[in-house]
Amino acid sequence: AQTVTQSQPEMSVQEAETVTLSCTYDTSESDYYLFWYKQPPSRQMILVIRQEAYKQQNATENRFSVNFQKAAKSFSLKISDSQLGDAAMYFCAYPLKGTYKYIFGTGTRLKVLA
């Protein structure tokens, strides 16, 4: 069964430091997309970053980057120079191309300490 696992329910980081959120997944598909979404206290879900599995290069969006290890089925999110506005729940997710379902992890709550 296809699954997404986020093993860290909660993490803390000092402002301006770097933090890495873990995500592992299980899929039988060979070509797929992976996503990180952010949910701040406002509850609005926002796309953080997207990775295409066939691309070797790790995706980067400003202070956010991923470490994509396809063989290990690992997709971690690195946040550099953490800011107070990064405090949120972060969800790892991927759409199942064959069935059109969308699978989410259970989320990691990130606290940013001033």
Added chain:
Amino acid sequence: EAQVTQNPRYLITVTGKKLTVTCSQNMNHEYMSWYRQDPGLGLRQIYYSMNVEVTDKGDVPEGYKVSRKEKRNFPLILESPSPNQTSLYFCASSLWGQGQGTGANVLTFGAGSRLTVL
């Protein structure tokens, strides 16, 4: 502004009283879906739709119905709500599949609907 609009944002109801949560998108997306968010469980997909009149079950469809009569609208219907359906609900839409550009499979979410069933 490209957006997904869902209503109501907050609702308190009683067991057995039918309710509908509306969802509308203005991006001409083929794909629309509903999720519920519960503490410790993340987001779980309830139903999804690939296009008008095409819907299918997600992982937790029991107790819910949907319809897709128009491309822009995808209402979630709770025919006889029960307390275990107390949750935060999200509607989302997307382009789907390869060849759709960088927007493919990126979900645009509504603001969420907090539902309490007493």
